[in-house]
Amino acid sequence: MKQTYKCKLRLKTEIAPGIFDYVVEAPEIAAEAKTGQFLHINCGGRTSLRRPISICDFDEGFVRFAFQVKGEGTEKLSRLDPGDVIDIMGPLGNGFTVNEGERAVIIGGGIGVFPLLRLARYHQDAPVFLGFRTKELICMEDDFNEANDNVVICTDDGSYGYNGFAVAAMGEYLMEHEVDMIYCCGPTPMLKTVKQIAEYRRIPCQISLEQRMGCGIGACLTCVCETKGEGMAKYKQVCSAGPVFDSREVIL
Ligand SMILES: Cc1cc2nc3c(=O)[nH]c(=O)nc-3n(C[C@H](O)[C@H](O)[C@H](O)COP(=O)(O)OP(=O)(O)OC[C@H]3O[C@@H](n4cnc5c(N)ncnc54)[C@H](O)[C@@H]3O)c2cc1C
Ligand code: FES
Structure with a gap:
C-alpha cells in the first residue's frame, strides 16, 4: 500500500x-x-x-x-x-522519461499544462506550446517563461498570443524543425491530434492520460485504457502503467 x-x-x-x-x-x-x-x-x-x-x-x-x-x-x-x-x-504512477540532449517539443492544454512545467525547465531551449480557450483562463504564464526561453501561449479565440489551437502552432514548428520527442498533456482531442501528428511524422511521443480513478494504485479497474496489446494486455491501468504512455501504445 x-x-x-x-x-x-x-x-x-x-x-x-x-x-x-x-x-x-x-x-x-x-x-x-x-x-x-x-x-x-x-x-x-x-x-x-x-x-x-x-x-x-x-x-x-x-x-x-x-x-x-x-x-x-x-x-x-x-x-x-x-x-x-x-x-x-x-x-x-509513471512520469515522463526524459532524455538528455534530445530535441524536444512540449505541448499542453488547459489544466494539462501543470505537469509540463518541470519538463519545460529541463528542456529550456525546447519550444513549449500552451493552449487555453481564452485569455482569462491562461495559467502559469510567468512560471513557464521563467522556466523556458521559447514559450508560445495560444488561445482558441485569439484573445491572447497565437491565434488558434496549440497543435496548429506546433504543426507549423514541425514543418521547419527535426524533433526527437514530443511531450503532451491536455484534453483528449489534443492528445488524439498530437498522437496522429507524431505517428504520421514518426516522432516518438509521450502523452499523459486522464481517467477517472478509484484506488490510484492498480488495485481496481476504474482507470483502464485501451492499448494495442493482445489479450489481457489490451487494457492497462492508467494509474499504475501510466499516466504517461508512449502514444503508439494506446488507442484513443
Ligand atoms: C493522472 C491525473 C492527473 C490529473 N491532474 C489534474 C491536475 O493537475 N489539475 C486538475 O485540475 N485536474 C487534474 N485531473 C483531473 C481531476 O482528477 C478531476 O477534475 C477531479 O478528480 C474531479 O473531481 P471532483 O470531485 O471535483 O469532480 P467529480 O464530481 O468527480 O466530477 C466532476 C466532473 O469532472 C469529470 N471528471 C472527474 N474525474 C475526471 C478525470 N480524471 N478526467 C476527466 N474528467 C474527470 C466528471 O466526469 C464530471 O463531469 C487529473 C486526473 C488524472 C487522472
Ligand atoms: S484507479 Fe484503481 S486501478 Fe487505477
Missing part, C-alpha cells in the same frame, strides 16, 4: 477563475517525486474516493499542484486555507 501523508497547505493562490495553485509541505513526496507523476488527494467531506491531481513542481520539502474546481471533491479542496492539513497519497 502506498503511503499517505498529512501535508500542511503553505501557499494558496487562485490563478484563474476557479483554478487554484497550492504549495504543500510534503518532504517525503518531494524526495521521491518524478515529473509527470500524480498525487491522490483526500478532499474530505462526503467524497470518500481520493482525487488524482498532477504534480506540478517540487523542491526542498515542498510540492506544488494546481487544480480546477470541477465537482464536489475539488470544490472542497478549494475551500482550504493555508495552515490546513491535506491527506495526500503519492507520488503515484
